[in-house]
Amino acid sequence: MTDTSAGPAAAQIPHQRADPLLETAVRYADERRWDVVAGSWLETAGGMLYCSCGDDDCPAPGAHPTRPDWAALATRSVRAVRGMWQRRPTASILLPTGRTFDTLSVPESAGLLALARMERMGLIPGPVIRTVDGRTEFFVLPGGSAKMPDLLRRLGWYPASLDLTSLGEGRYVAAPPSRVGTRGAAQWACPPSVANRWLPDAEEVVPALAYACGRDR
Template sequence: MGVENGRSGGRSRISQWLRGRRPRDTGDTVDSAGREELLLAAAGAGLPLAPAAHPSGYGCSCDRVGCPTPGQHPVSFAWQTQSTTDRAQIERWARSAPEANFITSTGMVHDVLDVPQAAGREALERLLAAGVEVGPVAVSGEDRMLFFTATRGTPEQEDEWWPCELDCHPETMDEHPGLRWHCRGSYVLVPPARLPGERVVEWVRGPEYGLPDPLTLLEFLTDSCARFGGEPAGVGWPLRG
């Protein structure tokens, strides 16, 4: 399973992870039953899911020549309307495509603050030490850390929502090495997922944690990104609402 799937003993396991000694029961050993359990737990926490591609050899399971994001994109162009928390549908998808990754569509129920992993590790340690409420947190490979938060734009706030394209787009992430705010029109891989090169996406703090307001985390994350030299100038933040 992930680094932390429950509250009991969670702080010590997070501390172990932050010190660089990650437990062995990580996402790369999740079997089919464990994979389905983790996906259903995410859906049960309100994260809408849709099937995604998966790594295939040195490339992607999709038929796109030179896929720029192998194993990291939805399989359907209708992923925003397809995304669901319906348990039966997710079970059907998971069992019919046992190698598939899954994405969660952001900006409907939740947003994701996506930062370089070194900055995220420092920020998480500081957040926990300060007693700030932190929601689910995942790591993506060795490069990024994902902080799941409540959304700042919902269908009930159509005049205020901030489309993710004003920050970055899922297929142009390399142009945004610092903090990325995934909101309406974006997605991230949800654990457990496999990336090229035997890397994984896994939970540090599982989806059983409540979703905090993103603004409660933003100061810590932007400060850590700036100190690690990963925050680009001129990025727009969806602060309205």
């Protein structure tokens, strides 16, 4: 496990929906030491919401990178993060995976079942995002994405048989309270807190996730 917090200042980041995006992004960078980058944003025209990218068929309106070098711009510098959101206050908050964490993603129903199972087992999960697409994204140590297929095989599961995916290097998650078009905002199913400042290894959470996905089929 690894420390993803800067210490006592990392007291639980509360439900973020009403917080300004700038201050939330700063807390992620300063308190959790996560790299952060500003993404696209939503614009209103004629009473309709549109993605800043201008694509009418954008699959993630208001919640995706805005330029090819987005990963190189991601930073945990508070000054740089403040500058991003001062220039674009409504930009989504994107967190690159494969750096301080990977994520393991399952359907929301399976994710909630897995969280209940982990609680019974006495396992403290890392932060968990509830996406607008009905999925839960579990934060684990970097490298978890690469480990997952072998872990599933060792547990007797064929990876393709489960709706269990992962995000590692070169990918990202849209962090709460980023909005995705009219579908709502990402939320924390398990928010960052002092209790989960140490991220679990994939080996600790994959058994519960696989079990829940198997039950959810």
